[in-house]
Amino acid sequence: MSCKKWCSSSQAKWILAGSVSVTLVLAISMILGLTLHQGTQPGCENDAVCGPDADMLDYLLSTGQISHKDGLLVTWYHAANSKKAMEAALNSDVMVLEADVTVEGFNTVNETDVPIMAHPPAIYSDNTLQEWLEAVLVSSQKGIKLDFKSLKAVGPSLDLLGQLTEAGRIRRPVWINADILRGPNVPISIEVNATQFLALVQEKYPRATISPGFTTLYVPQLPNSTYTQAMVEAMQELVGALPQKVTFPVRAVMTRAAWPQFSWLLSQSERYSLTLWQGASDPVSVEDLLFIRDNSATHQIYYDLFEPVLSQFKQLALNTTRKRIYYTGGSLVPHLQQPKGDGLDVEWLVLEVNGTGRRAAITVPDREGMILLDVGLQEPEAGNPVPICTPQMVLS
Ligand SMILES: *[C@@H]1O[C@H](CO)[C@@H](O)[C@H](O)[C@H]1NC(C)=O
Ligand SMILES: *[C@@H]1O[C@H](CO)[C@@H](O)[C@H](O)[C@H]1NC(C)=O
Ligand SMILES: *[C@@H]1O[C@H](CO)[C@@H](O)[C@H](O)[C@H]1NC(C)=O
Ligand SMILES: *[C@@H]1O[C@H](CO)[C@@H](O)[C@H](O)[C@H]1NC(C)=O
Numbered sequence: 001m002s003c004k005k006w007c008s009s010s011q012a013k014w015i016l017a018g019s020v021s022v023t024l025v026l027a028i029s030m031i032l033g034l035t036l037h038q039g040t041q042p043g044c045e046n047d048a049v050c051g052p053d054a055d056m057l058d059y060l061l062s063t064g065q066i067s068h069k070d071g072l073l074v075t076w077y078h079a080a081n082s083k084k085a086m087e088a089a090l091n092s093d094v095m096v097l098e099a100d101v102t103v104e105g106f107n108t109v110n111e112t113d114v115p116i117m118a119h120p121p122a123i124y125s126d127n128t129l130q131e132w133l134e135a136v137l138v139s140s141q142k143g144i145k146l147d148f149k150s151l152k153a154v155g156p157s158l159d160l161l162g163q164l165t166e167a168g169r170i171r172r173p174v175w176i177n178a179d180i181l182r183g184p185n186v187p188i189s190i191e192v193n194a195t196q197f198l199a200l201v202q203e204k205y206p207r208a209t210i211s212p213g214f215t216t217l218y219v220p221q222l223p224n225s226t227y228t229q230a231m232v233e234a235m236q237e238l239v240g241a242l243p244q245k246v247t248f249p250v251r252a253v254m255t256r257a258a259w260p261q262f263s264w265l266l267s268q269s270e271r272y273s274l275t276l277w278q279g280a281s282d283p284v285s286v287e288d289l290l291f292i293r294d295n296s297a298t299h300q301i302y303y304d305l306f307e308p309v310l311s312q313f314k315q316l317a318l319n320t321t322r323k324r325i326y327y328t329g330g331s332l333v334p335h336l337q338q339p340k341g342d343g344l345d346v347e348w349l350v351l352e353v354n355g356t357g358r359r360a361a362i363t364v365p366d367r368e369g370m371i372l373l374d375v376g377l378q379e380p381e382a383g384n385p386v387p388i389c390t391p392q393m394v395l396s
């Protein structure tokens with residue numbers, strides 16, 4: 001056997017052995033990699049925005065689902081309860097899944113403490129909360145909003161969320177929703193007990209965003225009223241001292257009429273936002289939505305609304321040259337926009353006045369900022385005094 005032949009065949013063996021082991025190593029690491037990847041969930045890297053208590057907009061921004069912190073960009077899927085609805089939701093490009101939790105056989109002799117995915121009056125489901133969470137956590141980066149219509153499901157559900165969070169499985173925002181106060185036009189008390197609900201969240205799953213709402217009734221043909229100051233103050237009393245982020249679900253059709261109340265509520269804490277929702281047959285008007293948009297910061301409101309109103313509203317709302325409608329009683333925060341916007345950055349603008357009296361020409365600077373006007377009274381020769389504006393520059 002010539003060396004040449006032997007050497008090359010031996011070389012070939014080594015090369016073969018070498019490539020087999022490289023392939024094996026590659027295959028093993030791929031399998032390991034996949035397993036690890038599945039174990040840690042796809043997606044969120046930065047701890048500050050990945051916990052169940054993370055801000056929804058921060059999370060969606062960091063996972064590339066939205067381009068900037070604007071609640072209008074967030075999309076919602078309702079009642080992703082049955083396996084079929086859940087699959088449809090998971091296969092969609094919607095960002096946040098909203099689902100309803102109750103206990104199996106709720107209020108019957110067959111009641112258990114197993115949380116299932118069902119909206120009243122349904123009390124059975126092909127999907128338990130555990131199965132739902134497994135599916136959602138493994139196969140998506142979607143945010144989670146769980147809606148509780150009764151207290152019974154809250155404890156066992158929060159226990160389950162707690163276990164999954166402890167195991168490092170929940171790396172995305174979780175909202176816990178329940179109507180805990182009686183709201184507009186509701187004749188009887190059907191709300192979830194507020195103190196018990198909030199105590200359960202503090203005890204079992206404090207790392208969540210709380211979504212505490214009012215029960216509401218709205219029938220277009222009947223006389224209706226809206227949220228009152230007493231209602232929002234009662235809510236503030238309940239959640240004002242809590243450490244969690246809070247988003248108040250409010251019925252869109254009656255929100256503009258209650259804007260003085262919600263403007264006040266939003267100004268009570270930087271932890272607060274509103275989530276506008278729409279009843280299936282509520283005639284929500286685009287104009288009302290634009291008013292709300294114009295008088296809130298973009299990170300303060302989520303719009304969980306139906307088509308076609310949503311698209312019509314979005315198109316108008318995102319037009320930067322549109323004329324805005326201002327609520328004069330409101331906070332300045334919306335107009336400074338940035339979360340925790342710094343008052344130092346606000347520009348105080350001086351008007352340029354040319355001439356005097358009724359003929360004065362006023363030039364408004366073409367920049368964002370605050371204009372200061374002094375208002376005085378001028379007594380004409382005959383008749384009532386009239387209010388006049390005396391811009392700062394005139395005085396100085
Ligand atoms: C309870 O379960 C039993 C056995 O499955 C069933 O026959 C019965 O109708 C159930 N009762 C109610 C109130 O759902
Ligand atoms: C809510 O539950 C607490 C504690 O069980 C109870 O003291 C309170 O009266 C309940 N509130 C209402 C409005 O039923
Ligand atoms: C934006 O609004 C202005 C004023 O209403 C209107 O003239 C303009 O056509 C709108 N632009 C778009 C892109 O809709
Ligand atoms: C102010 O008014 C005078 C007289 O009408 C005019 O000549 C002048 O150009 C005006 N200046 C400005 C800055 O508008």
Ligand SMILES: CC(=O)N[C@H]1CO[C@H](CO)[C@@H](O)[C@@H]1O
Pocket residue numbers: 220221223224225226253254257
């Ligand atoms: C406060 C409030 O929402 N009022 C509404 C009651 O219903 C009428 C008719 O639908 C509306 O025009 C009011 O705005």
